[in-house]
Amino acid sequence: MIDRDTENEQYFEQILDNVEEAIHVVDCDGVTVYYNRAAAEIDGWKAADVIGKHVLQVYPSLTLETSSMMRVLATGQPIVNQQQTIVNRTGRTFTLHYSTFPLYRKGVLVGACDMARDITKIKELAERVTELQAELLDAKTPGRRRAKAQETGCSARYTFNDIVGTHDLIVKLKILGQRVAGTSSPVLVLGETGSGKELVVQAIHNASARKNGPFIAQNCAAFPVTLLESILFGTVKGSFTGAEDRPGLFELADGGTLFLDEINSMPLELQSKLLRVLQDGTLRRIGDSRLRQVDTRVIACSNVDPEEAVRRKELRVDLYYRLNVVSLRVPSLRERKSDIPALTHHFVGLYNNRLGCAVTRVSDEVYRAFQSHPWPGNVRELQHSIEHAMNVVSGKVIELEHLPDGLRQYGEDRNRPRPEPDRSAPRRTLPEILKTIERSSLAEALEECDGNISRAAAYLGIPRQTIQYKIKIYSLLDRVKANAEKEGGSR
Numbered sequence: 001m002i003d004r005d006t007e008n009e010q011y012f013e014q015i016l017d018n019v020e021e022a023i024h025v026v027d028c029d030g031v032t033v034y035y036n037r038a039a040a041e042i043d044g045w046k047a048a049d050v051i052g053k054h055v056l057q058v059y060p061s062l063t064l065e066t067s068s069m070m071r072v073l074a075t076g077q078p079i080v081n082q083q084q085t086i087v088n089r090t091g092r093t094f095t096l097h098y099s100t101f102p103l104y105r106k107g108v109l110v111g112a113c114d115m116a117r118d119i120t121k122i123k124e125l126a127e128r129v130t131e132l133q134a135e136l137l138d139a140k141t142p143g144r145r146r147a148k149a150q151e152t153g154c155s156a157r158y159t160f161n162d163i164v165g166t167h168d169l170i171v172k173l174k175i176l177g178q179r180v181a182g183t184s185s186p187v188l189v190l191g192e193t194g195s196g197k198e199l200v201v202q203a204i205h206n207a208s209a210r211k212n213g214p215f216i217a218q219n220c221a222a223f224p225v226t227l228l229e230s231i232l233f234g235t236v237k238g239s240f241t242g243a244e245d246r247p248g249l250f251e252l253a254d255g256g257t258l259f260l261d262e263i264n265s266m267p268l269e270l271q272s273k274l275l276r277v278l279q280d281g282t283l284r285r286i287g288d289s290r291l292r293q294v295d296t297r298v299i300a301c302s303n304v305d306p307e308e309a310v311r312r313k314e315l316r317v318d319l320y321y322r323l324n325v326v327s328l329r330v331p332s333l334r335e336r337k338s339d340i341p342a343l344t345h346h347f348v349g350l351y352n353n354r355l356g357c358a359v360t361r362v363s364d365e366v367y368r369a370f371q372s373h374p375w376p377g378n379v380r381e382l383q384h385s386i387e388h389a390m391n392v393v394s395g396k397v398i399e400l401e402h403l404p405d406g407l408r409q410y411g412e413d414r415n416r417p418r419p420e421p422d423r424s425a426p427r428r429t430l431p432e433i434l435k436t437i438e439r440s441s442l443a444e445a446l447e448e449c450d451g452n453i454s455r456a457a458a459y460l461g462i463p464r465q466t467i468q469y470k471i472k473i474y475s476l477l478d479r480v481k482a483n484a485e486k487e488g489g490s491r
């Protein structure tokens with residue numbers, strides 16, 4: 001009969017064989033004890049060839065100093081978020097994003113686990129985008145450069161005239177935005193999703209003396225840290241990443257504006273490097289000893305409260321103060337419902353052109369629905385609702401029945417206006433909500449399993465190492481019973 005732990009082990013092996021990350025585990029001497037399918041695909045080995053082999057035999061080009069697993073075994077400390085370009089035994093080149101963790105059993109170091117993600121394709125795409133931007137900026141005259149930027153969609157399209165609305169908050173925003181456009185200080189643009197932050201950023205660029213210079217946008221949540229670093233700061237040939245001589249977006253946006261979207265998602269280690277450029281206008285490409293001067297204006301956006309992000313240690317406080325020298329808040333649509341008719345008129349005109357419709361107006365019921373709806377998706381949600389309606393309408397008037405389901409109810413039942421969300425309650429982000437659920441599931445599993453870690457891990461269907469790590473970060477150690485642990489055993 002197969003015992004429970006062996007059975008679990010088999011499940012975990014099947015699961016680990018199907019994850020995208022390459023996983024390689026060695027014991028405390030550096031001898032391979034586990035090697036999954038993704039690792040075998042990257043290295044060009046078969047698992048059977050590698051199990052039982054020392055890590056330096058598997059990778060003869062590595063040494064005690066350059067092998068992350070051997071370094072982790074020597075120091076007991078994890079190495080996280082690194083990038084490396086390797087040539088495997090069949091001659092294929094891969095760029096990997098990896099972390100290596102020490103494995104402990106009852107406080108004793110028993111091995112190391114290397115987890116790597118193949119980012120070759122993302123890196124190639126990111127480099128191609130950078131190359132296209134570089135080609136674009138090769139155009140000699142400002143007029144030609146602007147024309148080329150428009151051809152490739154890399155320019156800022158919007159001006160302050162494109163920002164529809166006459167509510168006080170919008171008028172003040174436009175006045176402040178025009179003023180800010182006259183300087184080169186960094187700017188932080190805040191506001192809920194879909195409220196029009198990018199519109200404001202582009203309008204500032206186009207109203208500034210940099211308008212004929214480049215406008216480059218980069219979302220900070222889009223890439224792993226190492227790749228984002230090389231995209232922003234560039235690389236020199238021969239650095240450890242196997243990189244080429246390549247300027248980063250800071251250099252490419254020289255004389256123009258670099259728009260960093262979702263700045264709160266930028267990894268902390270990169271935030272300090274960003275702060276340096278903001279402070280003295282100099283940067284060092286990865287692997288370079290030379291400092292380069294750039295004249296790039298940074299405009300950053302955040303769709304979470306930056307002070308909350310600072311409290312959660314997602315945003316460095318010194319970077320926040322540097323960016324917050326000038327901050328603009330784009331109001332939510334809820335705060336400026338008097339702009340809804342003008343925005344509606346604007347979007348009806350836009351989609352009449354795009355979809356070849358001939359809509360002349362929207363009905364009173366539709367306006368009533370628009371006035372009662374809380375618009376969590378802001379102007380973008382209004383735009384999409386009108387686009388939806390104009391796809392289904394056949395006549396000249398948009399009626400309630402043409403609106404998306406969620407909106408229609410606001411116009412149908414006049415006596416039951418939807419309560420607005422309680423804005424005095426602190427807003428929680430999705431990751432925060434998920435963490436609360438994860439913590440309570442862990443607590444419940446530990447209680448169900450009398451504080452036995454192995455059983456609780458099996459109960460939740462996760463590896464024992466994972467549950468141990470999570471117990472620590474969620475401060476649930478008091479729910480683990482020492483004697484219960486002994487009964488359960490471990491892998």
Ligand SMILES: Nc1ncnc2c1ncn2[C@@H]1O[C@H](COP(=O)(O)OP(=O)(O)OP(=O)(O)O)[C@@H](O)[C@H]1O
Pocket residue numbers: 162163164165191192193194195196197198199200303346379380383
């Ligand atoms: N005042 C406005 N006038 C006209 N169109 C607007 C206005 N505000 C927003 N829009 C339109 O709404 C859509 C969303 O705007 P934008 O992308 O600037 O929002 P955002 O705040 O950057 O959103 P996210 O946080 O999701 O990135 C765009 O299509 C934009 O053109």
Ligand SMILES: [Mg+2]
Pocket residue numbers: 197198261301
């Ligand atoms: Mg945006």
